[in-house]
Amino acid sequence: MLRYFLRRIGMVIPTFIGITLLAFALIHMIPGDPVEIMMGERAVDPQMHAEALHRFGLDLPLPVQYLHYIEHAARGDLGVSVVTNISVTNEFFTRFPATIELSTCALLFALIIGVPAGVAAALKRGSAIDHGVMGTALTGYSMPIFWWGLLLIMFFSVWLGWTPVSGRISVEFDEPVVTGFMLIDTWLSGDPGAFRSAVSHLILPTIVLGTIPLAVIARMTRSSMLEVLREDYIRTARAKGLSPARVIVMHALRNALIPVVTVVGLQVGTLLAGAVLTETLFSWPGIGKWLIDAISRRDYPVVQGGILLIATLVIVVNLLVDLLYGVLNPRIRHTR
Amino acid sequence: MAELQFTPAVASPRSFLALREFWAHFSKNRGAVAAGCLLLVLLVIALLAPWLAPHSPIEQYRDSVKIPPAWLAGGSWHFVLGTDEAGRDILSRLMFGARLSLFIGFVSVVLALIPGIVLGLIAAFFAKWTDAPIMRSMDVLLALPSLLLAVAVVAVLGPGLANTMMAIGVVGLPGYVRLTRASALGELQKDYVTASRVAGAGSLRLMFSQVLPNCAAPLIVQGTLGFSTAILDAAALGFLGLGVQPPSAEWGAMLASARDYIDNAWWIVTMPGVAILITVLAINLLGDGLRDALDPKLKRMA
Numbered sequence: 001m002l003r004y005f006l007r008r009i010g011m012v013i014p015t016f017i018g019i020t021l022l023a024f025a026l027i028h029m030i031p032g033d034p035v036e037i038m039m040g041e042r043a044v045d046p047q048m049h050a051e052a053l054h055r056f057g058l059d060l061p062l063p064v065q066y067l068h069y070i071e072h073a074a075r076g077d078l079g080v081s082v083v084t085n086i087s088v089t090n091e092f093f094t095r096f097p098a099t100i101e102l103s104t105c106a107l108l109f110a111l112i113i114g115v116p117a118g119v120a121a122a123l124k125r126g127s128a129i130d131h132g133v134m135g136t137a138l139t140g141y142s143m144p145i146f147w148w149g150l151l152l153i154m155f156f157s158v159w160l161g162w163t164p165v166s167g168r169i170s171v172e173f174d175e176p177v178v179t180g181f182m183l184i185d186t187w188l189s190g191d192p193g194a195f196r197s198a199v200s201h202l203i204l205p206t207i208v209l210g211t212i213p214l215a216v217i218a219r220m221t222r223s224s225m226l227e228v229l230r231e232d233y234i235r236t237a238r239a240k241g242l243s244p245a246r247v248i249v250m251h252a253l254r255n256a257l258i259p260v261v262t263v264v265g266l267q268v269g270t271l272l273a274g275a276v277l278t279e280t281l282f283s284w285p286g287i288g289k290w291l292i293d294a295i296s297r298r299d300y301p302v303v304q305g306g307i308l309l310i311a312t313l314v315i316v317v318n319l320l321v322d323l324l325y326g327v328l329n330p331r332i333r334h335t336r
Numbered sequence: 337m338a339e340l341q342f343t344p345a346v347a348s349p350r351s352f353l354a355l356r357e358f359w360a361h362f363s364k365n366r367g368a369v370a371a372g373c374l375l376l377v378l379l380v381i382a383l384l385a386p387w388l389a390p391h392s393p394i395e396q397y398r399d400s401v402k403i404p405p406a407w408l409a410g411g412s413w414h415f416v417l418g419t420d421e422a423g424r425d426i427l428s429r430l431m432f433g434a435r436l437s438l439f440i441g442f443v444s445v446v447l448a449l450i451p452g453i454v455l456g457l458i459a460a461f462f463a464k465w466t467d468a469p470i471m472r473s474m475d476v477l478l479a480l481p482s483l484l485l486a487v488a489v490v491a492v493l494g495p496g497l498a499n500t501m502m503a504i505g506v507v508g509l510p511g512y513v514r515l516t517r518a519s520a521l522g523e524l525q526k527d528y529v530t531a532s533r534v535a536g537a538g539s540l541r542l543m544f545s546q547v548l549p550n551c552a553a554p555l556i557v558q559g560t561l562g563f564s565t566a567i568l569d570a571a572a573l574g575f576l577g578l579g580v581q582p583p584s585a586e587w588g589a590m591l592a593s594a595r596d597y598i599d600n601a602w603w604i605v606t607m608p609g610v611a612i613l614i615t616v617l618a619i620n621l622l623g624d625g626l627r628d629a630l631d632p633k634l635k636r637m638a
Contacts, residue, residue: 014472142613144612146575146588147609150609151605151606269482273481273484276484292578307480311480
């Protein structure tokens with residue numbers, strides 16, 4: 001087990017070094033002078049230009065710059081936003097809870113609907129239910145989610161007036177930030193109105209962000225369930241007279257969910273990519289919107305740091321999923 | 337038997353049989369055939385847009401702003417799907433948008449597929465020296481979620497049509513490299529490769545004229561599905577304002593400004609999205625059909 005863990009972790013190290021190289025190279029691949037692009041008019045003065053070049057460390061030889069970059073990054077210093085003058089790591093962690101909160105809700109939404117839908121489709125294979133679930137899943141999978149969000153806003157927020165259009169909470173509530181998770185913070189504040197407002201702000205973004213994972217999970221659950229239902233142990237369980245519900249839940253679903261767990265782990269990337277669109281659409285103050293805003297403001301330290309942090313996050317989550325999979329499935333950890 | 341006419345006269349009996357077998361399986365999937373037909377229609381519209389479109393996609397009819405579609409009160413058959421906030425004909429914009437979207441999809445798949453195949457074959461054939469560097473670099477690209485990688489590339493290169501295709505190509509690359517390498521490694525074990533080697537075939541010949549054709553099926557499927565991802569990502573970039581720039585009639589870019597008209601002109605919001613959804617859905621249906629018809633493993637399981 002330990003050997004499997006170490007080997008798997010060892011495989012991640014070159015990827016991680018590659019990511020730091022990529023993030024580092026980003027600022028050097030911008031066509032034109034990075035200082036002029038970031039500072040605009042102010043960079044015209046030669047002295048200020050030289051100063052800025054020195055401040056960003058851009059006057060050193062490239063390998064030295066890279067080593068500096070790694071050294072700082074290892075200490076959690078990813079530079080300072082050109083626009084706000086706040087450290088990139090700080091900005092990231094202020095916004096991160098908003099993205100986590102939204103992604104968690106989206107994933108829960110996808111699981112709560114996707115798994116039962118996939119199971120139902122597998123059990124009634126070839127029926128109207130099966131075709132309905134698979135057709136809907138394919139449509140969800142093909143959906144441009146930013147347009148899906150626009151449609152939902154148009155229908156539920158503008159025409160029916162049921163849900164708010166954007167943001168995390170109505171402006172009249174000013175709750176103290178304890179955890180950064182709006183649901184928890186408003187719950188702690190003891191104001192039911194604030195909590196209700198936070199929930200209602202979450203509903204549409206959750207559906208929008210959860211749609212593609214929902215489609216993937218439903219398809220995966222169905223095919224994995226169909227495979228498991230063919231196994232001998234299912235026939236045995238049925239033959240020894242267990243109730244159908246018990247066979248399906250205790251014997252079939254438990255085994256069918258193993259590949260689904262992997263897929264859920266891989267959805268973290270999809271969620272973060274989707275968060276860019278969903279957060280922009282709903283003005284949700286998370287890291288997706290932060291990154292897009294930084295690009296339009298040409299705030300390159302933020303773009304660089306944000307990409308490094310997000311990629312690290314994806315690598316770590318994928319690694320955890322792999323390790324978990326190794327724990328769940330001994331065959332994986334003993335091959336090669 | 338219509339498929340017989342499509343077969344070139346020089347085709348060997350073997351590939352002719354393979355084609356017939358493919359069609360026999362593929363034509364059973366009615367959804368995929370319908371999707372294929374729909375895509376053909378879209379392709380024709382895209383190619384003939386300058387002649388089919390009733391108006392210019394960028395001409396602004398200042399006295400007919402936000403006209404609803406023809407079948408609604410206040411609509412006119414002059415603008416079948418209505419006009420947008422600047423008085424441009426939505427139907428014409430969608431037709432020219434099909435041109436852009438299909439073009440972006442096609443070019444970015446080719447941009448990813450060709451280097452992907454070459455790198456994948458190199459990694460499989462010269463595993464000793466090239467496998468680790470190539471595959472680890474692909475892992476780096478895979479560590480960034482697809483749209484974020486595209487956004488990062490555009491952040492460096494700047495927005496625009498060419499850079500959008502480049503960015504989406506980069507996103508697709510690792511998939512093709514991995515797929516080509518995996519299937520090529522499988523083929524390299526087989527006797528025909530050893531036989532060709534013994535007969536004196538060089539590596540290049542082996543790579544491209546012996547092994548590659550046998551890896552084609554999964555690549556065709558992946559390429560088809562990559563086509564739909566490319567269209568979705570291009571639209572997403574357009575929506576974020578990082579893709580094709582206005583006033584070009586790109587479907588995603590058409591939706592970027594649509595948010596402001598959500599409460600008074602729903603057709604501006606709805607139409608471009610419907611176009612994207614139908615196109616992507618059709619490509620995915622076609623891809624599923626191709627996979628079922630081309631992948632012998634799945635064929636036997638069914």
